[in-house]
Amino acid sequence: MGLEAEPLAVPHPYWPRDLELRRYVPNDRPTWHSLSFLFSASAALLTLTWLAAGWRGWTGAPMRTGRRLAICWFAICGFIHGVIEGWFSLYHTEIPGDQCFLSQLWKEYAKGDSRYVIEDNFTVCMETITAWAWGPLSLWTVLAFLQRQPHRYVLQLVVSLGQLYGDVLYFYTEYREGFAHSEMWHPLYFWFYFVFMNALWIIIPSILLLDAWGHLSAAQRALDAVKAKKH
Amino acid sequence: MGLEAEPLAVPHPYWPRDLELRRYVPNDRPTWHSLSFLFSASAALLTLTWLAAGWRGWTGAPMRTGRRLAICWFAICGFIHGVIEGWFSLYHTEIPGDQCFLSQLWKEYAKGDSRYVIEDNFTVCMETITAWAWGPLSLWTVLAFLQRQPHRYVLQLVVSLGQLYGDVLYFYTEYREGFAHSEMWHPLYFWFYFVFMNALWIIIPSILLLDAWGHLSAAQRALDAVKAKKH
Numbered sequence: 001m002g003l004e005a006e007p008l009a010v011p012h013p014y015w016p017r018d019l020e021l022r023r024y025v026p027n028d029r030p031t032w033h034s035l036s037f038l039f040s041a042s043a044a045l046l047t048l049t050w051l052a053a054g055w056r057g058w059t060g061a062p063m064r065t066g067r068r069l070a071i072c073w074f075a076i077c078g079f080i081h082g083v084i085e086g087w088f089s090l091y092h093t094e095i096p097g098d099q100c101f102l103s104q105l106w107k108e109y110a111k112g113d114s115r116y117v118i119e120d121n122f123t124v125c126m127e128t129i130t131a132w133a134w135g136p137l138s139l140w141t142v143l144a145f146l147q148r149q150p151h152r153y154v155l156q157l158v159v160s161l162g163q164l165y166g167d168v169l170y171f172y173t174e175y176r177e178g179f180a181h182s183e184m185w186h187p188l189y190f191w192f193y194f195v196f197m198n199a200l201w202i203i204i205p206s207i208l209l210l211d212a213w214g215h216l217s218a219a220q221r222a223l224d225a226v227k228a229k230k231h
Numbered sequence: 232m233g234l235e236a237e238p239l240a241v242p243h244p245y246w247p248r249d250l251e252l253r254r255y256v257p258n259d260r261p262t263w264h265s266l267s268f269l270f271s272a273s274a275a276l277l278t279l280t281w282l283a284a285g286w287r288g289w290t291g292a293p294m295r296t297g298r299r300l301a302i303c304w305f306a307i308c309g310f311i312h313g314v315i316e317g318w319f320s321l322y323h324t325e326i327p328g329d330q331c332f333l334s335q336l337w338k339e340y341a342k343g344d345s346r347y348v349i350e351d352n353f354t355v356c357m358e359t360i361t362a363w364a365w366g367p368l369s370l371w372t373v374l375a376f377l378q379r380q381p382h383r384y385v386l387q388l389v390v391s392l393g394q395l396y397g398d399v400l401y402f403y404t405e406y407r408e409g410f411a412h413s414e415m416w417h418p419l420y421f422w423f424y425f426v427f428m429n430a431l432w433i434i435i436p437s438i439l440l441l442d443a444w445g446h447l448s449a450a451q452r453a454l455d456a457v458k459a460k461k462h
Contacts, residue, residue, distance in 0.1 A: 122353040125403040129396070150452035154444050157385070161392050165360070169400070172356040213385050219450040221381035222457070 014114035016180050021117065023097035027104045034105040038084070042076045049075040052146065059148045067145065070211070073204060074141040074159065081135030089128040092119050112193030113174070114181040122173055126166050134162045153219075157212035160205035167201040245345035247411050252348065254328035258335045265336040269315070273307045280306040280373065289377045298376070301442070304435060305372040305390065312366030320359040323350050343424030344405070345412040353404055357397050365393045384450075388443035391436035398432040 009020035053068040063071075087102040088095070095103045096117045110116040115123040137159050144152035174181060174194075182190045240251035284299040294302075318333040319326070326334045327348045341347040346354040368390045375383035405412060405425075413421045 121404050121407055122400070125400055125407065129399065129403075148455065150455060151444065151448040153451060154388070154447050157388060158392060161389060162396060165393060165396050168360065169353070169356055172360070173352050176352055176356065213382060216385050216447045216451065217382040219454040220384060220447065222454045223450040224379065224381060226453070 012117075013111055014117060014181075015183050016114075019114055019118065021096055024107075024117070025097050025099060027107055028099060029101070029104050031108055033101075034108045037101070038080075038105065041079060045075045045079055046072045049142065058146045061148075070156070070208060071142055071145045073208070074138045074145075074156075077159070077163070078135055078138035078142065081130050081138060085127050086131040086135060088116065089124070089131040092116070092124050092127075109193055112182050112186075112189040112197075115174070122169070126170060130163070130166055134159050134166075137162075153212040153215045156208055157216065160209040160212065163201050164205040164209060167198055167205075170198060171202075243348075244342055245348060245412075246414050247345075250345055250349065252327055255338075255348070256328050256330060258338055259330060260332070260335050262339055264332075265339045268332070269311075269336065272310060276306045276310055277303045284377060289379070292379075301387070301439060302373055302376045304439070305369045305376075305387075308390070308394070309366055309369035309373065312361050312369055316358050317362040317366060319347065320355070320362040323347070323355050323358075340424055343413050343417075343420040343428075346405070353400070357401060361394070361397055365390050365397075368393075384443040384446045387439055388447065391440040391443065394432050395436040395440060398429055398436075401429060402433075 009022060010024045012019070012021050012024045013026075014021070049072040050068055053063055053071045056062065084102060084105065088106055091098065091100075091103060095106050106116050137155060141152065141155040141159055143149070144155050179190075182194050184190055240253060241255045243250070243252050243255045244257075245252070280303040281299055284294055284302045287293065315333060315336065319337055322329065322331075322334060326337050337347050368386060372383065372386040372390055374380075375386050410421075413425050415421055
């Protein structure tokens with residue numbers, strides 16, 4: 001081979017097993033570092049937002065448990081979309097060979113979906129929109145509910161539909177590729193990382209979408225009734 | 232070559248020029264057949280829906296020009312998503328070698344984006360969701376406005392956001408591939424088919440999204456005010 005030879009593909013834990021990665025450095029942190037960061041940061045945000053939503057100073061009116069939990073959900077989404085997926089959006093080219101904390105988190109997650117270490121085109125586009133649109137809008141949704149802004153349910157609907165559509169495309173594109181980017185049926189990588197973690201963003205946004213639909217339709221019905229009376 | 236030799240790639244008008252298509256039959260209908268079908272069917276639907284929206288029997292209340300045009304838009308969307316994109320969703324594997332009318336329309340359009348003749352994974356997924364979700368929901372939106380149903384603006388918001396997100400991903404994925412699937416700057420194929428025809432689904436849904444946002448927020452504001460008075 002001449003001096004201009006391409007670097008050889010390196011060994012890696014990703015699927016399909018014949019996937020060629022030119023740069024990959026195995027994580028030097030144990031898996032529980034990534035997982036405990038994700039879950040403890042989410043739990044801390046949940047607690048803080050729960051307490052914030054309980055403070056009567058915002059609007060004077062007490063909030064139901066379901067509503068408080070929904071606000072906590074959007075706070076966690078703001079963090080995951082803005083910080084974790086934001087990192088992917090910015091550094092997806094470097095992640096396979098990088099040892100920064102969040103890059104290691106993504107290298108770990110990619111064991112359940114290797115599209116995250118090969119700069120898969122759809123994945124980069126969808127994650128970028130998730131990070132830069134649904135991330136900030138999630139935080140705005142938190143604020144909108146705390147301050148009882150009139151567009152709070154519109155924001156809930158927009159963010160939830162955005163998450164749902166993105167996630168449906170995420171599963172659907174991978175289904176059509178025969179789940180080739182994961183070790184099928186692996187309990188941690190396939191079921192927990194790929195299926196369960198993403199199923200959350202199908203189930204919860206679907207519930208919140210229907211909830212927003214109900215609230216907004218009720219508000220429109222009330223306004224229509226008032227206008228009909230006036231005529 | 233032995234008997235088991237693969238069929239050779241066939242000549243075709245698509246980009247990139249080295250794209251290998253195994254099956255491709257050139258259209259036997261002239262381009263204006265496809266274009267005139269698309270535009271005359273859309274114009275007919277626009278006229279019919281315009282007249283239907285003007286009929287006072289629905290709700291008794293007259294409708295403003297902008298609202299009537301918006302309803303016409305959703306009728307056209309129902310046709311384009313349900314029929315034209317529905318055809319692609321069902322027959323995307325056969326289209327390159329098929330001579331049915333709608334297959335010829337897609338072979339013509341693909342001169343502006345060859346992802347439609349290579350079963351591009353994202354394109355098939357996005358088009359399938361567009362056809363089977365936004366198609367029927369567009370028609371429901373038409374009916375919801377004609378009958379002044381309380382969820383009419385929710386439907387407008389859902390359909391418009393779905394179209395907008397799908398179309399942003401459509402442009403974004405192709406941008407990241409360097410617009411490789413079209414002859415860049417070609418006046419008809421690149422500018423008209425690819426840019427202009429799709430830009431419509433960025434511009435109009437954006438306007439309708441903001442419109443729905445305004446109406447729904449106003450309804451919620453009115454309901455909040457009524458509730459605040461009661462306390």
